[in-house]
Amino acid sequence: MTEFNTRDLVTILPELVFLGSIGAILIVDLFIKPSQRIVTHVLSILALAVTAGFVWSAAPAERVTAFGGMFVVDMIATTLKLAVLLTTALALVYGRHYMQERKLLVGEFYLLILFATLGMLLLVSAGNLVTAYLGLELLALSSYALVALNRDSAIAAEAAIKYFVLGALASGMLLYGMSMVYGATGTLDLARIVAATPDVQHPNLLAVGVVFIVVGVAFKLGAVPFHMWLPDVYHGAPTAVTTFIGSAPKLAAFGLAYRLLEDGLGGMSPHWSQMLAILAVLSLAVGNLFAIAQTNLKRMLAYSTISHVGFLLLGFVGATPAGYAAAMFYAVAYALTAVVAFGMIALLARAGFEADEIDDFKGLNQRSPWYAAVMATIMFSLAGVPPLFGFFAKLLVLKSAVDAGYLWLAIVAIVFAIVGLFYYLRVVKVMYFDDAIEGGTLVLPADRPLRWVLSVNGIALLGLGFASGPLFAWCNRAFGL
Amino acid sequence: MTFELVCFYVFAAVAAAAALAVISVRNPVVAALSLVLTFFSMACVWLLADAEFLAVALVLVYVGAVMVLFLFVVMMLDIELVPLRETASRFLPIGVAVAAVMLVEMLMLIGVRSLKVEPIADPAATAGLSNIEWLARSLFTDYLLPFEVAALILTVGLIAAVPLTLRHRVGVKKQNPSRQVQVRREDRLRIIKMAAETKQGESP
Structure with missing residues (x-):
């Protein structure tokens, strides 16, 4: 039995500060009028910023565990937490105008997003199967409710039900796999599982556990063939919510996959790397091919997410630190691009107009050359055109796959990346070469932070492309390279 | 057995x-x-x-x-008893067949022999405590963090229930008990003085 140690509280201090701020926001929000919701908005972003400050300043140089190994802080966790907090703050800035126009800007919108973020922070620091599962549930339950926030929309209700049922199924798979792993190794602690793996009595039982855990993780990542929920949820949810669930949780899913598969089941990597290779190929193929047929931009981006998950998994197949570093870089690059891609849709939307069809972007260049340029940058970055951020991310995972001896996988990925170029370029073509359906200049929302932050985020994709060296060096350092 | x-x-x-x-x-x-x-x-x-x-x-x-x-x-x-959807019953045989194949595969993979896994020692018995005592102790020592996170999940459930169920509909007739009990006679009853009316041509 572990005795309670006050040092543990120092290790978990950023999460405690964040929880305290959420509690404060919960109380403050009760006493303000709906017209003053900006207070909650500012406080939420402040809470994220302060937490990021604590994560940064309290970052230990080496791996530190607390609560008897339940909670782990290392450079991987710190990096992912900072990225999660930044992406969430961006999603909040992009979502405010959209939610306000639809009278959906309730205090619960902020609280649920903040609780989901807390779940992600716990998830990427999980040192035990129980912590990993509970962090995941905290994230998932908040997300289900967020999707259902617009109760008058039939597609939102459908999306929420699908998300809930399939999410519960995935959790069930994960739990079943965890119970098998526990049965084989006799412990829930990830470090002890990895230590017990070589001389486990029944390797087959452990292998069955690995299969179910991989299925559960693939569900949460949205890898084919466990991707069915993704397009419906991204399409059905209010765009502001899609901006959030389409970006930051991908970082958390990377953290979950890393903690479970490498930290816990690293000894079983010959088993799971084959499964992940198959999932990667299927995700690349299905994601890119189905995206071509979409007319709705949110659905197209959902299928594009599936293909990006395929790329992310390329970093895992080698089960090497270099591969994980490349995958983490990819996850960060994807989250920062996806958040601004959905943010663009939220920017163009107004009351009664969703702007989520590709046709809604027709002739955007005539109406607003600046935002057409930003959107083109986003699309080129998602497609992986040099010298943008997305290009370097793709390059690094491909390099790691080749280094790990998966040359065929890298070739398949490149072929499908070229297929993917088609539908990203179609959006650019529609913006620059088609005539606008509506005439006149674009009516932009008065929300100045939204316009400024979105522009900076879009341009940053170009800047980060040039500055990707230090960022990748950081990711490498996190994995001890 | x-x-x-x-x-x-x-x-x-x-x-x-x-x-x-x-x-x-x-x-x-x-x-x-x-x-x-x-x-x-x-x-x-x-x-x-x-x-x-x-x-x-x-x-x-x-x-x-x-x-x-x-x-x-x-x-x-x-609740109306909805008939089973046509598609569901159409795909049922395929689903059952796939499930059966998967079950057989899994049993073969685990190996029926290895079903006899040595049970993991009961931690309560090892510690020489009763089940409930061991549970209570480990919940507040080893599993303190998960216990608190579980409490947070319940809080999320509470918060999520509010936007999903609270709805201010317009035009709904509802009672306000506080106002009901504070009602005075003057609010409900109005006494008006008026002249007695008689039919024309008729003398009282």
Whole structure:
């Protein structure tokens, strides 16, 4: 039995500060009028910023565990937490105008997003199967409710039900796999599982556990063939919510996959790397091919997410630190691009107009050359055109796959990346070469932070492309390279 | 096979069958009652594993409180028994076949022989404590962090329930008890003085 140690509280201090701020926001929000919701908005972003400050300043140089190994802080966790907090703050800035126009800007919108973020922070620091599962549930339950926030929309209700049922199924798979792993190794602690793996009595039982855990993780990542929920949820949810669930949780899913598969089941990597290779190929193929047929931009981006998950998994197949570093870089690059891609849709939307069809972007260049340029940058970055951020991310995972001896996988990925170029370029073509359906200049929302932050985020994709060296060096350092 | 093992298989089979009934029967009341049976069988399985506290808590909390509430709600709702969707019954044979193949594969992979896994030593017995004492201690020492996170999940449930159910509809007639009890005679009754009316041409 572990005795309670006050040092543990120092290790978990950023999460405690964040929880305290959420509690404060919960109380403050009760006493303000709906017209003053900006207070909650500012406080939420402040809470994220302060937490990021604590994560940064309290970052230990080496791996530190607390609560008897339940909670782990290392450079991987710190990096992912900072990225999660930044992406969430961006999603909040992009979502405010959209939610306000639809009278959906309730205090619960902020609280649920903040609780989901807390779940992600716990998830990427999980040192035990129980912590990993509970962090995941905290994230998932908040997300289900967020999707259902617009109760008058039939597609939102459908999306929420699908998300809930399939999410519960995935959790069930994960739990079943965890119970098998526990049965084989006799412990829930990830470090002890990895230590017990070589001389486990029944390797087959452990292998069955690995299969179910991989299925559960693939569900949460949205890898084919466990991707069915993704397009419906991204399409059905209010765009502001899609901006959030389409970006930051991908970082958390990377953290979950890393903690479970490498930290816990690293000894079983010959088993799971084959499964992940198959999932990667299927995700690349299905994601890119189905995206071509979409007319709705949110659905197209959902299928594009599936293909990006395929790329992310390329970093895992080698089960090497270099591969994980490349995958983490990819996850960060994807989250920062996806958040601004959905943010663009939220920017163009107004009351009664969703702007989520590709046709809604027709002739955007005539109406607003600046935002057409930003959107083109986003699309080129998602497609992986040099010298943008997305290009370097793709390059690094491909390099790691080749280094790990998966040359065929890298070739398949490149072929499908070229297929993917088609539908990203179609959006650019529609913006620059088609005539606008509506005439006149674009009516932009008065929300100045939204316009400024979105522009900076879009341009940053170009800047980060040039500055990707230090960022990748950081990711490498996190994995001890 | 010991008596305990026989009991385990019986309870496990009943639990699995009842769980299947929950999602396959058409009558929601029967489904809710099947869920009660699932919980009850699981409680029995836990009793066999010497987890008395969990078993009693499951029966008291879930069967005694949660499921009663569930049944109450289900009976209050006016649910039409929707016929099984055509597509569902069409794909049922394929689904069953795939499930059977997967089950056989899994059993072969685990190996029926290796089903005889050496049970992991009961931590409560190793520590020389009763089940409930061990549970209470480990919940507030080893599992302190997960315990607190579970509390956060319940908080999220509470917060999420508000936007999903609270709705201010316009034009809904509702009572305000506070105003009802504060009503005075003057609010409801108005006494007007007026001249007595008589029909024309008629003398009183």
